Amino acid sequence: MKAFLASLDPTPARIVTALAAMVALCLAGAVPLARFVFARAAMEASMQAEAKLAATVVSQLASQNPELWTFEEARIRGLLTMLAASAEPAWRRVRDRHDALVAEQPAELVPPLLSVSAPIYDSGVVVGRVELGRSQRPLIVDAGLTAIPAAGLGGMAFAVLRLLPLRLLRRATALLRAIGDCSPDPIVVRDVEGRLLFANPAALALIGATPAQGGGRDDLAWPPDPAQAAVARANDRRIIATGQAEVVEEAIVTAALGPRLFRSAKAPLRMDGGAVLGVIAMSSDVTQIKAAEAALQASEQRMRRIFDASPLGIVVLAGADRRIQQANPAFCRMLGDSAADLLGRAMRDLLHPDHAAREDPAGLQELCLVTKAGRTLWLRMSCSVFGETQGDTPLILAVTEDITGQRDLEAALRQAQRLEAVGKLTGGVAHDFNNLLSVITLNAEMLAEDGDAAVARAGSEIGAAAERGADMIRRLLAFARQQKLRAEPVELNTVLLDPAGLLRRTLGEAIRIETSFAPGLWIIRADPSQVQDAVLNLAINARDAMPNGGTLTIATANLTLDAAAAAASDVLPGDYVALSVIDTGDGMAPDVLEHALEPFFTTKPPGAGNGLGLSTIYGFARQSGGTLTICSAPGRGTQVRLLLPRAQETDASAGPKPGLRPVIPGQGHILVVDDDAALRQALVRQIISLGYQASAAGDGPTALALLRSGQRFDLLFTDEVMPGGMSGSELAEAAGALQPGIKVLFTTGFAKPVTEDVSRQILHKPYGRVGLSAAIHAAMAA
Secondary structure (H helix, E strand, O other), X not given: OHHHHHHHOOOHHHHHHHHHHHHHHHHHHHHHHHHXXXXXXXXXXXXXXXXXXXXXXXXXXXXXXXXXXXXXXXXXXXXXXXXXXXXOOOEEXXXXXXXXXXXXXXXXXXXXXXXXXXEEEEOOEEEEEEEEEEEOHHHHHHHHHHHHHHHHHHHHHHHHHHHOOHHHHHHHHHHHHXXXXXOOOOEEEEEOOOOEEEEOHHHHHHHOOOHHHHOOOOHHHOOOOHHHHHHHHHHHHHHHHHOXXXXXXXXXXXXXXXXXXXXXEEEEEEOOOOOEEEEEEEEXXXXXXXXXXXHHHHHHHHHHHHHHHOOOEEEEEEOOOOEEEEEOHHHHHHHOOOHHHHOOOEHHHHEOOOOOOOOOOOEEEEEEEEOOOOOEXXXXXXXXXXXXXXXXXXXXXXXXXXXXXXXXXXXXXXXXXXXXXXXXXXXXXXXXXXXXXHHHHHHHHHHHOOOOHHHHHHHHHHHHHXXXXXXXXXXXXXXXXXXXXXXXXXXXXXXXXXHHHHHHHHOOOOEEEEEEOOOOOOOEEEOHHHHHHHHHHHHHHHHHHOOXXXXXXXXXXXXXXXXXXXXXXXXXXXXXXXXXXXXXXXXXXXXXXXHOOOOOOOOOOOOOOOOOHHHHHHHHHHHOOOEEEEEEOOOOOEEEEEEEEEOOOXXXXXXXXXOOOOOOOOXXXXXXXOOOHHHHHHHHHHHHHOOOEEEEEXXXXXXXXXXXXXXXXXXXXXXXOOOOOOOHHHHHHHHHHHOOOOEEEEEEOOOOOOOOOOOOOEEEOOOOHHHHHHHHHHHHHO
C-alpha cells in the first residue's frame, strides 16, 4: 500500500497525513455511531418480532371481558417465558384493553431502555397488548468500547503519521491495520480497478481470504455470482465517476455466513490533487433487520387485504368529533359514497337527524345513518380504542354491520305478533257476541211475525240491527282469520271489472280512476266477494284521503317470491298475484301507519268509519294464504298491495249460488243443549213454533240425565263448547250409546271447526229462523 500511495503523489507525507486524519475521524466517530445504530435497529426488529409472536399466542387465551384474564395469568406468564427469543435480560408484560396489567415477567434492567408493544386481537378486536423491554446499555457499552480504541488509535496514527517521514509509512500501515482489526464491521478500500488495497479481518473473513491473500484480490468475484458482483461493481464505478458518497444495499454470498445483505457507506478516496483513487466502504450486515422489515411489511399488506376484503364495514375515527381517517370498501358501499368523499367527515354529520349516538363511542351500539341517496341505514357498530393516538385523543376502530333488513324484519314480526294477539282476543269476543246475536235474531223474527203491525215493525228493526251486528262480527272474524271463506278459482282481472265500473260512478268526477290489469294474469284461489269488498273498501279510503281530488290506480301483476322475499313478507315462497290500490292523497304519518291494520283504529271523525276496513282486508289476505302491505308517507300518497297465492286449478268458473230457502216445519222431539240460558229459551220457542217438541238442558250431565230418564229424542241439538267438563262431541257419543239412532246437530259461535270430522252437521251462530229450520230438517233427514 506504501508503494501504491508513493507512486501517486510526489508528496506522500501529505497524502499519508490526509489519509490518517480521515481514518482517525472515521474510526473515532462513524464506526461507533454506525455500530450503535445498526445494533439498536437489529435489537428493535428482534424485539418487535418477539412481541408479535407473543401477542399471536396470547390471543388464543385472550378475551374481550377483562375479568376473565385473571384466570389465565399463570398460563400467560409461562407463555411469555417460553416465547423468549433471546437470552438477554428483558421484562415482558401483558395488559388488557383498559391498560390493566394482566401478567408480567419482571427483570432488573439498567436504563436507558428500549421497549416495543404488539396488539392482541380477539375476533378482530384489539383486547390488549404485549409489551417487551430491554436495556440499551450493552449497545452503548459495545459502541463505547469500539470508539475508545478507534479514537485512541486514530489519534495515535494521525500524530505518528503527521510527524514521521515517508520511511515510517510501513509502520503506519501496520497501525491502520490494527485499527481495522478493532472494528467488527467490514472495512475495505478498493482502487478504480476493483482491486483490494485494504481490508480489515472482518472483511477478509467474509470473502474467505487470509491477510496474506487480501492484497490485490477482487473480493466481489468470490464466490462467482455474476449478478451480485455486477451490482456491487456498478455501485463502485458510479461513486468513482460522480465523486459523491452513497449508502447502498448489496446482496453478497459470503464464505462464512452464506447469502447476506449489507448496508454499505461508500465514499470516494481522494488525494490532494482531487483525483479519485478508489472507494472506501464501511459495511454492516442488515440481513436480520431487512427480514424483520419484510415480515412487518407482509403483515401490513395482509392486514390491508383483510381491511379491503372484509364484508363488514371498517372505519378508523380520530379526534374529539370522530372524523373518518380510513374507510374500507364495504363501509363505502353501505353509505353509497366514495372513500375520498367520506375521509375527514365527522360521524355525527352522517347520523339521521332523529337519532343521536352515545357520547362514549367504545363498545357496541346501533346507529341510524343517512346514505348519500337519502336512504335510512341502521348499523351495528363495535368500537375499540387504538393504542396510538392523534394529539390527545385516541384513535377508534369501528367495525360496522348493516342491520337495516334485520330491524325491518323485527318490526314486521312485532306488528304480526301484536295483530295475532288482537286477532285471538277478537275471535273469543266474537263467540260471545254470536250467542247474543242468535238470541236477538230469533226473538226479533218472532216479533216480526206478530199480528200487531207496530210490534212486527219493531221486530224487523231489531232483526236488521242484529244483522248489522252479525256483519261486524264477520269483519272481526275476518281480521282474526276465523271467517268461513268460500274460496274458489278466480280470474282477478274479471272479478275487478264490476267494482272498477261501480267506482267510476260513485267516487265522483274529482277522482280519476286508472286501471293497469296485467295480461296473462294467473288464477288465484280466493273468495271473490271478499276480493270485491276489499277493493271497494280501499277505494273509499283513497277517496277520503283525496278530498280535493286525485288519481286512483287499480293494478294487477304476477309476482314470484323467492325464500328471502317470502320471509320478508311472512308468506311461503311461490307464485302470487299482486292487487295494488294506489292513490295520490295525503299519505300516512309513521305513527298512523304503525297502527293502520289494527281493528277499530281510525283517523276519521266519529260516525265516518268503524276502523275495521283495513283490518278486515288484512285478515282475509292472511286467511287466504297471502298478506297485505302498506307503503305510505305524508304528501306522497298510499299504496296498498294485496298478495294472493296462485291457484293450482286452471278453471276459474264459480259454482251456482244458492237461492233463498223457506222455513221448513217438521215433527219430532228435539233435545236442546246450550249453556247460554237466553239462547236456550229462544231456541225452545222457535223449535216449538216450527212444529217440533223441545226439551232443554244447560250442560252435558243434565242432558245425559234427560236421555236416561226414558224420554225418546229424535235429534240432539247441542253446542260444541260448554262448561261442566263435557263437550258437545262427548255428549253426542254418549247419547248414541244411550239412544242408538239419535240424530245430532252441532252449533258453535266459533268460526274455526272444533272437529276434523267433515261429516258432522254444524250450524254456525248467529242464525235465524230460516237457517235453524233448514239445519234441523237436514239433520233429521240424514
